[in-house]
Every structure is written in structure tokens, then in C-alpha cells.
Amino acid sequence: MTYLRLLQHRAADGARSVILAEGDAAHVLPGVTSIRELALRAIADGVSLADAARACGQGEAIDIAAEHAAGRLIAPIDHEDPAHLLMTGTGLTHLGSAEGRDKMHAAAIANEQQTDSMRMFLEGLEGGKPAAGEVGQQPEWFYKGDGSQLVGPGDTLTMPAFSQDGGEEPELAGIYLVGEDGTVYRLGLALANEFSDHVTERHNYLWLAHSKLRQAALGPELLIGTPPTHIEGTSKIVRAGETIWEKPFLSGEGNMSHSFDNLEHHHFKYDLFRRAGDVHVHFFGTATLSFSDAVQTEEGDVFEISAAPFTLPVSNPLARAEVQTATVKAL
Template sequence: MFLSQITDGVGSRHVAARHDGTAHVVPGVRTVLDLAGAALAGHRTLAAEVAARGQGEAVDLAAALAEGRLLLPVDHPDPAHMHLTGTGLTHLGSAAARDAMHAAADPEQMTDSMKMFRMGVEAGRPAVGRVGVQPEWFYKGNGHGAAAPGQPLVSPGFARDAGEEPEVAGIYLIAPDGTPVRLGFALGNEFSDHVTERGNYLWLAHSKLRPASFGPELLVGPLPDHVEGRSRILRAGRVLWEKPFLSGEANMSHSLANLEHHHFKYDLFRRPGDLHVHFFGTATLSFADGVSAQPGDVFEIDCPALGLPLRNPLAVAPASDAALSVQTL
């Protein structure tokens, strides 16, 4: 089952559920957050909550997507309570591009990226009930940086690069008792500045403070072990670059459970009512192939196992040479 959030064009929001290609409005709720709250209160799964509410009118999701009426598949009324975070070096093919970016002058010296990757391969998939090695972790921002499907990913004027990262994102709600509850999975574009990261790996934190997009649909239920899709950059309607990408635990050096543990082990990330969008990493980057996206290019991530394709055009904010001035009160 897939869930999405749509608008009817006159300001009203609806939740749509899709089974086997047919989507219908879920009666009685306006947001997936409301639906999840009702499921928690009724001690039901999301799928059971949807089934209990019956089917509303049919929805043409493809038309809604084309018309710009598909919203993020889940959002929060207070964007400050929606956290965008992620992990890197989690996929079996992810080390090569990162290692090349962070390579030392001495080719015999193993980079920190390669060390981190090898730690994951060796201890990132612990037995059930055990804790494995912690992954690389980064913060991207809050809900103010979440771009809806079809909306621009805006690179700041000071950025050195604007590159896509096709990923799977886990979507979580913190229950009233502080328990993280996984709502599902979505396609994600963990948009980053790879030139800044390449300059010094300690600038990774800076390079990740960029917007991101996810959706258009939320996969309810388990993530397939093998996820395969294609990442593209379109320029003037034509494919500039295209490459397949793999995800799912069969293609990862860390288990999902291990990644989730090392995010939610912090009390800060278990505040009741908060939403978390956690990107699980990738091994596929156009940057690694020497591609530099330009304003107006469209990032397209297509993976049928995770629903409709995610598309976002690239925009760049005006640059400024003026130093930011902080006032004293």
C-alpha cells in the first residue's frame, strides 16, 4: 500500500491510499500525520486504519503529480518538528566515489571514508537484539528544507555544487510514549554540495545543509531487500545523465535496524510528536561521473517499488559577497 497527500487545487488537503494501481481518498483525515495519530490511538497499523475508514472517491495520482497537486507524503504543521537527517557509506558500492573525493596525497594511506566503510562491512549487520558499529551520520535541517515533489531544490548562492543523491528514506513518527514508529519508506533526493565536501571531508556537515525532497508516495510496510531504480538529470527535456542505483538491505553494509538504532539512541530524537525523515545513503552520484547540474535541470529518481517517480528542478539562489552581520541586542 502507498499513501500520499494531495490538494484539490482550492486549498483542501486529502490523504490518498493506493492499492494495485487504484488510488482513493481516505475518509475523515486531511493528513498522514492525522491518520498515523488515529492508528496509534486505536492500536492499529496504518494499513488497518485505512481499511477501517473505507474508500472515498477515486484519485488520479499521475494527473495530480503532473498538475503539481501532490504534496510531501508526510509533513508536520510545525516544520521545526520535522527532522531531516541521514547516513553515508552504508551501501556496498558507496566507498569508491567517497574515497576518491577524500583521497590522501599518499595512495597507500587509507582514507577515513574507507575506514568507515570497512567498519560497516565488518560490523554493520549485527544479530537481532545486538548493536553494531555506528555509521557516519549527518544533519540536513528541518521541515523548512523539505521540497515537495515537483518543487525546486534551491541551492544557496554560496554553494560550490548542487548534486542529487538518489536514496531511500525512512519516515518515522515519535509516539506519545517516546517510541519511534516507522510509518514507511519513500524515494528521496538527498541533495548535497559535493565540491564543498571534496575540499575537506570535515566540511561534510556544511555540504549537507541543503534542502531535500522525498516522495511522492509513502510505501507502507517492509522495504524490499533489493530495491532498484534509475537516477537521471534532464536538461531541456533530454537525458543528460542516467544511471541505475541499488538499495535495500541486500545491497547495504548496514542493516536498517542498526541505522535506526544509532539515530534514535539519542533522547533528542525521541520527542513525542516529532517527525523524522532519515536518508539511508546511496552509491550512485552524477558528480562521481564528472557531471555538474545547472539551474533548470530536472533531477528524476524512478523506482517503481517505491511508487511514482520523484522529480525536482534545480534552482540557485542569488549569490552575495556581503558578509552576514550579526546585531547585538
């Protein structure tokens, strides 16, 4: 099956355009400079995003692999005001996700105690895919930051100077736009590296919120239309040109303990997440982490995540920010 993908392109002079790709063919959409702009047009016209894209006509044919290699493809969603793009996520949502998390809580397991993580996973396994019209079990939820924390498919992921770790999380991310009447529209799915500090999380699970306040990266393609229920991909870490860790991962609803509908309900049930015009990037979780295999990442490592039907990877080098001191003054 061939899936439609939308991409955002930025030329050397800063000019932006949107690309529609189907199979190996891709072309520029005339008269459109952002996917958000195209989505607003689709909402106004009462048509699907795919129909809105096709209605633009066909501009110049383009080689998206070459443009990706040249660094001219940017994240497939953004907002002119980064404060109106919110990044959030849910954990323990995949059928194998509890195993990796429980490795972080080995002491509790040794004492034959069921961890909070395992309880949440089992509750999600039982109630995460409710029948139509019903509300299922709420998942673990976290906040990552606003649009200032979103990086492109080949950009550097920079961990704060105080980070104890910078580790990959190969995931799918749902991309959403809130309409003027508060209706939430799922634009599509993107390949993602959710990127977290697993050492901080392992030290104390109550520090999960701290560990998630990090940058995140999206692959260049927005998969639109009905997504596949089974997605297979590969996550790897490259150091000095050599692959030091590589592992397959599974995603899509068929490999999850929660349905997309249930995860979306428990995010957008809050009024503050249905603010007109806002963009949401919501990470759906993973079951595969190099950290679970005792890999210690280093500055300069490159995280590379790929998965069909996406044709391009998200590939990001790791860096550490310089020390910055937060100054608070009484006024």
C-alpha cells in the same frame, strides 16, 4: 507483490486529503487530511498504519499519475510546525558507496593511505548488520535541517547562493513519528533526493556538515508495510529536454552494509530525537552519484529519480538562491 502506498494531496483551493494506493487503484481516505494524523490515529488505536487506512473506508477514486502531473501531490509527510520535523541521514551505508566517496579523496589513495571514509565503510561492512538484540557499528551521521528544508516531489531544489555545487543523491528515506511515550514508529519508506554540495565536501571532508545543510525532496508515495529488501531504480539528469546523465542504482537492505534496525538505533539512541510528536525523515544513503562521473550540474537541470515498487518519480529542477547577507549585531 503489490505494496500499499499513502500519498498526500492538496487541491487548488488548499484543501488536503490522504490517498491510499494499491497497484494501479487509488482512492481518497474519508475524514483524513494528513498522513501524520492517520498515524496518530493508528498509534492511539494500537493498529498498523495499513489497518488504520483501510478502516477509513473508500472515498473517491483518483488517478494519482494525473494528480502528480498536475502538481497536486505534496511530500508524503510534513508537520504543521516545521521545526518539529527533523531531516537527518547516514552515509557509507551501501555496498558500493565507498568507491564514489574515495574518488573524492584521490590524493590519499595515491599516497596509499586508507581514508577515514574507507575505514568507516569497512567497519560498517563488518558490523553494520548485527544479530537480533545486539548493537552494531555506528554509521556516519549528518543533519540536513528542519521541515522548512523539505520540498515536494516536483518542487524546485534551491541551493544557497554560496554553494559550490548542487548534486542529486538517489535514496530511500525512512519516515518516523515519535509517540507520546517516546516510542518511535516507522511509518514507511519514501523515494528521495537527498541533495548535497559535493564540491564543498570534496575540498575538505571536515566540511561534510556544511555540504549537507541543503534542501531535500521526497517522492509522493509513502511505502507502508514490510518493504522489499532489493530495490532497483534509475537516477538521471535532464538538461533542456535531453538526458545528459543516467545511471541505475540499488537500494534496500539487501544492497546495504547496514541494516535499517542498526541505522535507526544509532539515530534514535539520542534522547533529543525521541521527543513526543516529532517527525523524522532519515536518509539511508546511496552508492550512485553523477558527481562521481564528473558531471557538473547547472541551474535549470532536472533531477529525476524513479524506482519500483514506487510508481511515481521524484523530479526536481535545480535553482540557485539570491545572495543574502547574514547580519549579526551585538545587543
